[in-house]
Amino acid sequence: MEEFKEISIIGLGLIGGSFALNLKNGGFKGKITAVDLNPEAIEKGKELGIIDDGDTEGEAIKTADLVVIATPVGAYKSVIKTIKEKIDRNKKVIVTDLGSVKGQLVYFCEKELEGVAPFVGGHPIAGTEKSGVENSVNGLFKGAKFIITPTENTDIKAKGKIKQLWQKLGSEVIEMDPYYHDQIFASVSHLPHVVAYSIVDAIDILSKKFKTDLFQFTGGGFRDFTRIAMSDPVMWRDICIENKDNILEAIKTFKNALTEVEKLIEKNDREGLKKFFEIAREKRNKIQ
Amino acid sequence: MEEFKEISIIGLGLIGGSFALNLKNGGFKGKITAVDLNPEAIEKGKELGIIDDGDTEGEAIKTADLVVIATPVGAYKSVIKTIKEKIDRNKKVIVTDLGSVKGQLVYFCEKELEGVAPFVGGHPIAGTEKSGVENSVNGLFKGAKFIITPTENTDIKAKGKIKQLWQKLGSEVIEMDPYYHDQIFASVSHLPHVVAYSIVDAIDILSKKFKTDLFQFTGGGFRDFTRIAMSDPVMWRDICIENKDNILEAIKTFKNALTEVEKLIEKNDREGLKKFFEIAREKRNKIQ
Numbered sequence: 233m234e235e236f237k238e239i240s241i242i243g244l245g246l247i248g249g250s251f252a253l254n255l256k257n258g259g260f261k262g263k264i265t266a267v268d269l270n271p272e273a274i275e276k277g278k279e280l281g282i283i284d285d286g287d288t289e290g291e292a293i294k295t296a297d298l299v300v301i302a303t304p305v306g307a308y309k310s311v312i313k314t315i316k317e318k319i320d321r322n323k324k325v326i327v328t329d330l331g332s333v334k335g336q337l338v339y340f341c342e343k344e345l346e347g348v349a350p351f352v353g354g355h356p357i358a359g360t361e362k363s364g365v366e367n368s369v370n371g372l373f374k375g376a377k378f379i380i381t382p383t384e385n386t387d388i389k390a391k392g393k394i395k396q397l398w399q400k401l402g403s404e405v406i407e408m409d410p411y412y413h414d415q416i417f418a419s420v421s422h423l424p425h426v427v428a429y430s431i432v433d434a435i436d437i438l439s440k441k442f443k444t445d446l447f448q449f450t451g452g453g454f455r456d457f458t459r460i461a462m463s464d465p466v467m468w469r470d471i472c473i474e475n476k477d478n479i480l481e482a483i484k485t486f487k488n489a490l491t492e493v494e495k496l497i498e499k500n501d502r503e504g505l506k507k508f509f510e511i512a513r514e515k516r517n518k519i520q
Numbered sequence: 521m522e523e524f525k526e527i528s529i530i531g532l533g534l535i536g537g538s539f540a541l542n543l544k545n546g547g548f549k550g551k552i553t554a555v556d557l558n559p560e561a562i563e564k565g566k567e568l569g570i571i572d573d574g575d576t577e578g579e580a581i582k583t584a585d586l587v588v589i590a591t592p593v594g595a596y597k598s599v600i601k602t603i604k605e606k607i608d609r610n611k612k613v614i615v616t617d618l619g620s621v622k623g624q625l626v627y628f629c630e631k632e633l634e635g636v637a638p639f640v641g642g643h644p645i646a647g648t649e650k651s652g653v654e655n656s657v658n659g660l661f662k663g664a665k666f667i668i669t670p671t672e673n674t675d676i677k678a679k680g681k682i683k684q685l686w687q688k689l690g691s692e693v694i695e696m697d698p699y700y701h702d703q704i705f706a707s708v709s710h711l712p713h714v715v716a717y718s719i720v721d722a723i724d725i726l727s728k729k730f731k732t733d734l735f736q737f738t739g740g741g742f743r744d745f746t747r748i749a750m751s752d753p754v755m756w757r758d759i760c761i762e763n764k765d766n767i768l769e770a771i772k773t774f775k776n777a778l779t780e781v782e783k784l785i786e787k788n789d790r791e792g793l794k795k796f797f798e799i800a801r802e803k804r805n806k807i808q
Contacts, residue, residue, distance in 0.1 A: 306790075357737065357739045358739065358740075359739070359741070360740075361741070376739070377737065377739075412730075415730055416730065416732070416734060416737050417737070419722075419723055419726045419730075419734050420723060420734050420735075420737050420738045420739075420742055421738075421739065421741065421742065423719065423722070424719060424741065424742055424745045424746075425741075426778070426781055427715060427719060427745075427778065428745060428800075429781065429796065429797050429800040429801070430774060430777040430778040430780075430781055430800075431711065431712060431715060431774055431777070432800040432801075432803050432804045433777040433780075433796065433799070433800050433803075434707075434711070434770070434773045434774040434776075434777040435707055435708060435803070436799075436800075436803050437773055437776075437777065438707045438770065438773055441773075442700075442703055442704065442707075444704070446704060446707050446708050447708070447803065447806060447807050448807075449645065449665065449704050449705070449708050450708045450709075450807055451645045451646065451647070451664070451665075451708075451709065452646075452648075453647070453649070453709065453712065453713075453747070453748045454708055454709065454712055454807075455807060456744045456745070456747050456748070457712045457715075457716060457744070457745055457747070457748055458712075458804050459741070459744050459745070459804075460741045460744070460745055461800050461801060461804040462801055462804050462805055463801070465794050465797035465798045465801055466794060468793075468797050469790060469793040469794040469797060472781075472784075472785045472793055473785070473788055473790060473793070476785055476786075476788070479785060480782065480785060480786065482722070482726065483778065483781075483782055485722045485725055485726055485729075486718060486719055486722035487775065487778065488722075488725075489718040489719070489721040489722040489725065490714070490715065490718040490771065490775065492718075492721075493714055493717065493718055493760075493771075494768065494771055496760075497760045497761070497764055497767060497768060498764075498768065500761055500764070502594075502757060502761060505756075505757040505760055505761070506753050506754060506757040508717065508721065509717050509753035509756050509757060510753045511721070511724075512716075512717040512718075512720040512721050512724075512749050513717070513720075513749060513750055513751070513753055515720050515721075515723070515724050515735065516720045516746050516749040516750050517750055518735060519735050519736075519738055519742075519743060
């Protein structure tokens with residue numbers, strides 16, 4: 233981590249805040265700054281001792297030697313513009329990100345930053361359903377996977393430094409093609425979020441139909457099941473738009489699976505239903 | 521609880537076992553027996569000190585003054601047959617159940633037991649994704665809702681005794697029409713289980729498509745989200761068959777909600793998506 237003297241985090245929410253917190257707790261001796269449109273986030277970050285300084289205009293970027301984009305992915309265009317304006321072009325600055333969508337976004341950042349700074353795409357497989365710097369979690373990245381998504385243009389030295397940084401935070405770093413990343417996470421992360429929001433919506437519709445607040449009858453299973461529906465709407469809106477094709481494909485596959493169960497129920501197919509549930513349970517059991 | 525001298529539990533799984541365990545821990549001084557087709561369940565129950573005695577043939581029913589059906593709902597026909605054969609018709613015995621489906625099943629049990637014993641339908645809103653008497657949970661019913669589903673035929677005294685029993689176990693007892701119960705729990709419990717099994721199936725199909733084990737990339741959100749897919753396949757198969765119409769209706773409503781999100785994504789409707797997710801988050805936030 234001592235490769236870097238000053239790290240500037242763009243977007244001080246739960247992930248950016250946790251990144252800062254774990255750098256500090258991991259013994260990072262350099263300066264940590266943040267840029268956020270919301271001055272309250274900067275104030276809270278300073279109060280919590282997570283960041284040393286920060287501003288809403290991007291001034292903090294000027295003196296950084298590592299810039300970390302931690303905003304919702306829908307803000308990348310405007311963030312990259314600010315970085316290009318503020319970054320010190322006379323210094324070797326690395327730009328990286330923590331976004332949940334990679335693919336075209338990585339190529340966009342690379343192209344925009346060409347001749348300005350090397351860009352290394354990254355995605356920590358960690359988080360909670362909460363939002364905001366005040367909910368930053370100590371140890372969030374420990375034992376978690378960190379996906380690094382180099383392309384044919386990626387600066388090898390910059391990639392090595394980012395990899396080291398995340399290993400020091402306790403993450404298991406895995407290299408992956410940016411487009412392949414988006415297919416995988418459309419399935420295992422984006423689809424479940426879309427489904428969780430949708431099931432809450434369905435329960436709301438059924439509540440109106442049955443003229444009773446169905447949420448009062450939910451148990452622990454439902455609470456676990458829909459916890460991710462408390463996630464940040466803007467973050468997930470942006471992910472859905474930026475990873476549109478893969479998510480639509482995953483939804484389609486899921487709908488087909490659900491239709492299969494529907495047909496088994498319609499046909500009273502006791503053996504078929506049991507087998508479907510058994511196979512799913514077996515697969516799920518493997519990850520504990 | 522001292523209303524009863526000997527309680528016999530039919531089906532010694534996680535729910536039946538937890539019922540016995542919490543009776544013992546709650547100071548019940550009578551005898552607790554169990555009947556299960558699987559002799560290992562009886563042996564384990566005795567080893568754990570949860571039951572005093574038991575058998576696989578239903579002999580334990582003969583001396584009981586409370587018989588509690590705790591099998592999957594698909595076994596009720598055969599269970600009721602055994603109860604009618606074994607129950608002491610010279611004693612005032614009450615029969616109750618812990619099944620997740622009520623509606624027609626309650627009327628079936630009542631009709632079959634007419635002139636034999638009063639039947640009181642019940643459903644504790646508690647459980648875990650685990651199965652088996654060895655996973656019985658102390659305190660499982662404390663603070664949980666217990667739905668009691670009387671009909672126009674229900675014996676008022678018997679209902680009062682069952683109500684008292686569950687209140688002593690720490691549950692909040694709520695009376696509900698058996699058919700209304702099935703509509704409500706098709707939405708808040710049965711639908712989420714079907715969806716959880718289906719999403720695991722979809723991830724498995726996508727794993728084959730992408731030639732990679734996608735489960736290795738799942739995080740804590742996915743694990744919470746699919747925990748209920750580890751539930752007992754036979755129990756859930758039976759629930760799907762016995763509460764067929766309500767579950768198919770709930771699936772239909774959910775599919776429509778999902779299709780709405782799909783369309784918003786297809787149209788790149790940023791405002792619409794954000795609003796959909798915000799409303800769902802707000803509803804989910806209320807139950808914490």
